[in-house]
Amino acid sequence: MVAGCRRLDGGSDRRERRRLTPFGWASADAEQRRRRLRPQLADGKAVLMRSWTVGIFLIVVLLVADGCRDRSTEYRPTATVRDIMISMVDPSADTLWESVATIISPTGTEERAPRTDEEWATVRRSAVQLVEATNLLLMRDRRVAKPGDQPEDSQVELAPEQIERIINEDRAAWEKFARGLYDAALPAFKAIEAKNVQGLFDAGEKIDEACESCHQNYWYPPPTSGAWRK
Ligand code: HEC
16 A cells, blocks of 8 residues: 555655654654554564454454345334235236137127237236335235234134234145245236237136135135134
């Protein structure tokens, strides 16, 4: 580094590099030489000082690194599972399902499919939402619904507290269902990237199965399911 500095100022203005030392004016060169020599002349105390300095420096580095780690991995789940279903999963899946269809009406048959760049961009936005929503479902500490929220039909649907209980009893199973939706939604995303209408249509069916299998396990399990126990 010192050599680098010397090269930079090219030794042009020597007066600039002279400075007052307790021993009078010294050239910067002499001063730098002294500084470089000092470690070799150091007594035990100076060595001790340095190891203290290094130790404190390391502690600071570790604390800073730890602080960074905490900030970058600490998620703050805010919405409930119900919110994510209503705001992201359901509308994005609907857009994908409705994007490819054969609509028969008295006036004729419409083969609906994305055609323009804009239409492809619309379905792509939905696929991005659906694929990434599955990652949000994987986050821990996310409530199923707001405290006090009730099922619409308590004969058919489990209460949010019951759903939370079965999720927490077997987290791996919940993660499997969330990843199942990811695996079903990814082919839709890839089909859209390739502007493949048939691929998008086929993915739609798999997505539907992924929704249903999770719902049957957690939301409206069959009456015989152990999930209904109080
Ligand atoms: C990993 C599990 C899981 C997957 C996969 C899943 N859901 Fe859900 N969904 C739930 C749970 C749990 C609830 C019940 C939450 C509650 O108590 O309201 C729910 C509730 C819903 C609701 C009702 C929200 C309301 O008004 O109360 C809709 C709509 C919904 N899901 C749509 C979908 C669609 C569409 C898909 C597939 C594209 C899907 N879900 C995939 C777990 C899942």
